[in-house]
Amino acid sequence: MEEKIVTIHNVSRSFGKHQVLKNISLEMKSGEIFGLLGPSGAGKTTIVKQLVGLDLPSEGEIYLFQEKMPNLKLIEKTGYMAQSDALYGELSAKENLEFFAALYGLKGAKRKKRIKVVMETVSLSEHINKLVSTYSGGMKRRLSLAIALLHQPQLLILDEPTVGIDPVLRKSIWNAFYELKEIGTTIIVTTHVMDEAEKCDRLGMIRDGRLIALGTPEELKNKTNSTSIEEAFLVYGGAGNENKRSSHSNSSANYS
Numbered sequence: 001m002e003e004k005i006v007t008i009h010n011v012s013r014s015f016g017k018h019q020v021l022k023n024i025s026l027e028m029k030s031g032e033i034f035g036l037l038g039p040s041g042a043g044k045t046t047i048v049k050q051l052v053g054l055d056l057p058s059e060g061e062i063y064l065f066q067e068k069m070p071n072l073k074l075i076e077k078t079g080y081m082a083q084s085d086a087l088y089g090e091l092s093a094k095e096n097l098e099f100f101a102a103l104y105g106l107k108g109a110k111r112k113k114r115i116k117v118v119m120e121t122v123s124l125s126e127h128i129n130k131l132v133s134t135y136s137g138g139m140k141r142r143l144s145l146a147i148a149l150l151h152q153p154q155l156l157i158l159d160e161p162t163v164g165i166d167p168v169l170r171k172s173i174w175n176a177f178y179e180l181k182e183i184g185t186t187i188i189v190t191t192h193v194m195d196e197a198e199k200c201d202r203l204g205m206i207r208d209g210r211l212i213a214l215g216t217p218e219e220l221k222n223k224t225n226s227t228s229i230e231e232a233f234l235v236y237g238g239a240g241n242e243n244k245r246s247s248h249s250n251s252s253a254n255y256s
């Protein structure tokens with residue numbers, strides 16, 4: 001059965017006078033791949049940080065598994081991959097994995113098996129004994145993803161998981177996401193990448209801290225008569241942005 005896994009209820013967040021989230025409400029269900037899409041600075045990472053309890057709303061509430069956040073118990077059910085990699089460079093990949101596995105209480109044969117599986121998922125098995133400081137940026141991203149997958153969380157929250165990852169590997173990582181979805185895992189990804197947005201079950205488009213559109217990629221394209229998500233985003237962005245009706249080309253310049 002579909003279960004409500006995430007509820008964001010009327011959430012706003014201000015830093016001083018700067019309101020970076022403006023009354024956001026969203027729900028995500030079990031087995032759903034939900035994409036948070038928006039230009040740089042729109043507020044995606046701020047939403048993600050609220051979901052994992054690293055930041056608190058100025059107004060509104062967040063519930064994970066129908067329990068109010070922040071709540072330490074819920075961390076075990078959640079896998080989080082931040083935008084910058086939180087890895088120990090002076091340790092090998094294996095030692096990093098063992099460290100995080102221990103934090104999640106994974107032991108013995110189970111730990112060994114999970115480490116093997118997640119490194120296969122991100123195609124890093126042959127590099128497992130190398131020092132992380134010798135890894136490329138893309139390899140570090142993949143290792144961070146492997147760590148987020150280690151304890152088989154029911155909810156995966158991934159902040160730009162495939163930045164710096166080549167298209168072939170990106171495809172295999174998305175296949176892993178689909179497999180996780182099949183077993184009921186809810187996955188939230190933030191992205192700037194339009195072809196990646198197309199792969200999500202539903203999208204929330206964020207602009208200037210506001211949720212400007214919500215729906216399946218098909219719905220968003222149909223509603224705006226667009227042939228691509230990028231076009232749909234520009235239509236929504238333009239329509240929701242007073243005085244900037246003619247600035248579609250400027251909007252697209254925000255992407256990078």
Ligand SMILES: Nc1ncnc2c1ncn2[C@@H]1O[C@H](COP(=O)(O)OP(=O)(O)OP(=O)(O)O)[C@@H](O)[C@H]1O
Nearest residue numbers: 015018020038039040041042043044045046047083
């Ligand atoms: N701790 C903070 N103090 C002050 N301002 C902040 C803080 N964290 C975020 N902001 C501001 O909030 C806004 C949204 O930032 P956020 O990182 O959520 O955007 P984003 O959509 O994730 O962008 P990107 O795709 O570039 O990561 C930005 O204007 C940013 O400067």
